[in-house]
Amino acid sequence: MSPKTLDRNAVKAGRVYEADLYGWVEDQVALLKAGEVGSIDASHITQELEHLGRSEFNKLVGALRVLLLHLLKWDYQPERRSRSWVMTIDTQRERIAYELEDSPSLKPRLQEALQKAYAYGLRDAQRETGLLLSVFPDICPYEWQDVTQRPVHLDDNPS
């Protein structure tokens, strides 16, 4: 090890990620803003960015989960349809659209998100409707087009 390597390690040390997250951020932000990329803690920065990526994906799954739950209830308990279900469906569709507008690169992962969300939505639907799990399809019966666009209107005169 040359003295130069030692110096660089000393600079890198700063405050340690595991021991002091807040202090670590202050140090890394200062290094990044100064353009001192040779001294940053790249592996923990990577870890934090990966974490943000997962939350971004999970936000999409979360919105789909609520949406699918309500589509299932809509189709399997039509007698209970309500204005509040329509509002929930509209709201979640909007969230999904905004999410994809901010992150178009999530689009290749839509099928994965849909399948994951359906697994959750299915269990939610079973719990909330009290119907048997076997009543619902095992795999998501809705195409992406249905999920995001199928019209959902409350009839003025039900029955």
Place this chain on the structure above:
Amino acid sequence: MKTNTAASNSIKSFRAYKADYFGWLEDQIGLLKAGDLSNIDTQNIAEEIGSVARRQYDCLENAARALIYNLLKWDLMPDRRSASAVLSMDAHRDQIAHVIARNPSLAAETPKALGRAYRYATYDVMRDCDLPRSIFAPECPYDWEVVRTREIVFETTKSPSGAANL
């Protein structure tokens, strides 16, 4: 100039932070993992990493707000003390201890957190207990040590028979 142009040309092939957040994350993670640090988007990574610290601070401030809210109610409305208020204070003290342990440098921000948490907590108490603004001191009457450690004992007057020896 020539090197600058070359650099900006290669940057152009990456997805932009504002236009495609998830794609930007993927690209930056790829660059970091490849050790291609000269091409990373330092300013926006700094912004994103900064949000990690802001969340830690918010966690501290929110726990302090809930804790001060209960302390104020405890002192202003002694007849409404309850075992659940004690539990809530214990839980928020644990949360504060946990955040500070994970972020020792955050201790420097406690005066700021205390001031803000107190101001929000006074509004919460005014609203929930229908108390006038005038009874609250302009500055937090508790110092940080008091907030974190003052002993809170709730002496219950009703002791349900049979439950005492649990």
